[in-house]
Amino acid sequence: MDESPADFQSTGSLYRRWLGPLLEKDAGVVDAEQLTQAALGALGEVSRRRNWPLIARLLSEVARDLQRFDLSLEQTVFGCRFPNPLGLAAGFDKNGVATGVWDRFGFGFVEIGTVTFKPQKGNSRPRLFRLAAEKAALNRMGFNNNGADAMCRTLNRQELLSGSKRPLVVGINFGKSRDTPLEKASDDYAASLELLAPFADYVVINVSSPNTPGLRDLQESSQLRHLVSRLRCIDYCPPLLVKIAPDLDNEQIDELGNLAKEEGLSGLIAVNTSLNRFGLDKRVLLQTGRTLGEEAGGLSGAPLANRASEVIRRLRRTTGSSLPLIGVGGIDSPKVAWERITAGASLIQVYTGWIFQGPDLVPNILEGILQQLQKHGCSNISEAVGSELPWQQLES
Numbered sequence: 185m186d187e188s189p190a191d192f193q194s195t196g197s198l199y200r201r202w203l204g205p206l207l208e209k210d211a212g213v214v215d216a217e218q219l220t221q222a223a224l225g226a227l228g229e230v231s232r233r234r235n236w237p238l239i240a241r242l243l244s245e246v247a248r249d250l251q252r253f254d255l256s257l258e259q260t261v262f263g264c265r266f267p268n269p270l271g272l273a274a275g276f277d278k279n280g281v282a283t284g285v286w287d288r289f290g291f292g293f294v295e296i297g298t299v300t301f302k303p304q305k306g307n308s309r310p311r312l313f314r315l316a317a318e319k320a321a322l323n324r325m326g327f328n329n330n331g332a333d334a335m336c337r338t339l340n341r342q343e344l345l346s347g348s349k350r351p352l353v354v355g356i357n358f359g360k361s362r363d364t365p366l367e368k369a370s371d372d373y374a375a376s377l378e379l380l381a382p383f384a385d386y387v388v389i390n391v392s393s394p395n396t397p398g399l400r401d402l403q404e405s406s407q408l409r410h411l412v413s414r415l416r417c418i419d420y421c422p423p424l425l426v427k428i429a430p431d432l433d434n435e436q437i438d439e440l441g442n443l444a445k446e447e448g449l450s451g452l453i454a455v456n457t458s459l460n461r462f463g464l465d466k467r468v469l470l471q472t473g474r475t476l477g478e479e480a481g482g483l484s485g486a487p488l489a490n491r492a493s494e495v496i497r498r499l500r501r502t503t504g505s506s507l508p509l510i511g512v513g514g515i516d517s518p519k520v521a522w523e524r525i526t527a528g529a530s531l532i533q534v535y536t537g538w539i540f541q542g543p544d545l546v547p548n549i550l551e552g553i554l555q556q557l558q559k560h561g562c563s564n565i566s567e568a569v570g571s572e573l574p575w576q577q578l579e580s
């Protein structure tokens with residue numbers, strides 16, 4: 185049967201119809217983690233079979249709906265050609281199962297992982313909580329993933345295109361295995377990186393997850409310098425970035441900015457989830473009956489946006505325009521995305537906002553950026569990075 189494209193319902197409207205009612209509540213029949221796993225399971229199957237005619241056709245409808253191409257959105261950052269500045273943040277596709285299809289959802293890049301050298305189950309459940317009214321989430325997943333070796337196999341099976349033929353940039357985010365002592369952390373990261381470097385356009389050292397005991401200590405200068413120099417010795421090490429926490433004070437942020445420049449890092453990613461509760465300490469989690477102040481885990485989503493912007497602005501001030509920054513945290517609209525770019529982020533990522541807003545968030549953000557570029561007379565997004573150009577209201 186030949187179905188015309190007109191019969192294709194928009195990806196966003198399907199998402200809203202099926203998941204909208206679930207996402208309006210903190211909890212329901214299906215818990216937040218089960219929902220993500222079901223979606224990823226299906227996307228993994230689709231990614232492996234993406235050249236089968238029916239699946240290819242469906243994916244091209246999704247792509248037609250969600251992708252936006254424009255020369256003014258393209259940039260080369262740390263040697264990688266990004267078709268647009270918007271990526272899917274680490275932690276959604278932890279095992280890289282759907283790497284072959286993220287471009288169809290309109291993303292210019294995806295960061296898979298966090299992957300650890302050893303497979304691990306993560307913390308006990310429940311460990312992911314939706315805060316529907318606040319458009320936020322609390323998670324203490326604890327790097328649940330299948331391990332570096334399994335990720336190699338998963339990526340091989342998907343037969344990804346290589347080099348410039350790839351439709352989007354693929355970053356891999358690395359963490360420390362939970363049972364590896366902190367003193368051996370650099371060997372643990374290095375072992376994963378040695379296996380996975382050939383698949384990655386860029387790699388990220390994650391030293392900022394709040395859910396692996398001691399991990400954030402690796403943000404301390406001497407430890408981080410040691411880790412970075414160990415990883416840079418690896419043959420064919422792709423551009424190396426470090427992802428930092430929002431809970432550092434200004435001095436620590438400046439120190440990390442300077443370290444990144446001195447060590448020749450390719451960039452910094454700011455920020456990971458927060459231990460701060462941003463005034464929501466008394467908010468009760470439906471699933472546990474305990475308050476956010478009492479629960480362990482990192483907060484993401486809308487309440488994180490201001491702090492995440494502050495960190496980017498501070499880093500930009502310390503490092504100038506020579507160190508690329510990736511901004512992440514609470515981005516859920518074109519306006520917030522624009523503010524993050526003009527504060528200093530060359531690239532941005534979404535996670536929690538994308539879950540709440542649905543797949544339309546990607547084209548909405550890209551169109552919003554394009555309109556702002558036009559209003560301000562910029563011919564390329566790189567002119568807006570760090571410019572502090574204000575968001576201009578659009579005439580309706």
Ligand SMILES: Cc1cc2nc3c(=O)[nH]c(=O)nc-3n(C[C@H](O)[C@H](O)[C@H](O)COP(=O)(O)O)c2cc1C
Nearest residue numbers: 273274275298323455456484485513514534535536
């Ligand atoms: C459920 C969940 C799991 C996450 N897992 C990871 C992870 O494995 N590695 C990582 O670097 N960041 C992880 N993050 C953090 C996100 O990549 C991002 O930095 C953070 O959520 C802020 O962005 P957002 O407000 O758009 O969600 C996770 C976030 C969530 C909500």
